Amino acid sequence: MKYGQLILEKKEFVYLKRILNLSGYxxxxxxxxxxxxxTQELHDAEIVDHERMPEDVVRFNSHVTVAQDEWQKTIQVVVPQHKNFKENKISILTPMGSALIGYALGDSIIWEFPNGTKELRIVNVEQEHNYSGLDIVI
Incomplete structure (x- = not known):
């Protein structure tokens, strides 16, 4: 893990904890x-102000390219109400979204998916240029 732990922006952390509690799983x-x-990983996460968020960390609205063996795909991690499979926008509440949030470019993640345990590599992270923190009311 590039930074030694998950890194989350303060407002996104609060929102994520809230939707995890409300989702009832x-x-x-x-x-x-x-x-x-x-939820377990969030206990050890580093929580930072928006200005201190590294550009290469996956956060809400990040465009992330993940790879596994011969497979590679670019997706956008979004809040649940903005998910859109046709536009490759995945909810943070999906296995892929929850696997990626807080990890950084170059990280490898071993995660349990519906089709078994997989290892993913984050090969690119791009942030929304007009995104300045969580654009929803907390």
Whole structure:
């Protein structure tokens, strides 16, 4: 892990904790496991102000390219209400979204997905240029 722990922006951390508490976790067992693992990882996360967020850390609205063996895909990690599979926008509450949040460019992540345990590499992270923190009311 590039920074030794997850790094989250303060407002995003508060929002994420709130939606994890409200979601009651999913009825889907694999999604539930992912959200429980994310909740555990949040205990040791470094929480920083927006101005101190590294540019290469996956956060809300980040465009992330992940790779596994011969497979590579670019997705955007978004809040649940903005998910759109056709536009490759995945919710933070999905196994992929919860696996990526807080990790950085170059990190490898071993995560339990519905089709088994996979190792993903983060090969690119791009931030929204007009994004200056969580654009929702907390």
């Amino acid at each position: 999913s009825k889907d067992i694999e999604t539930k496991k992912s959200l429980q693992k994310l």
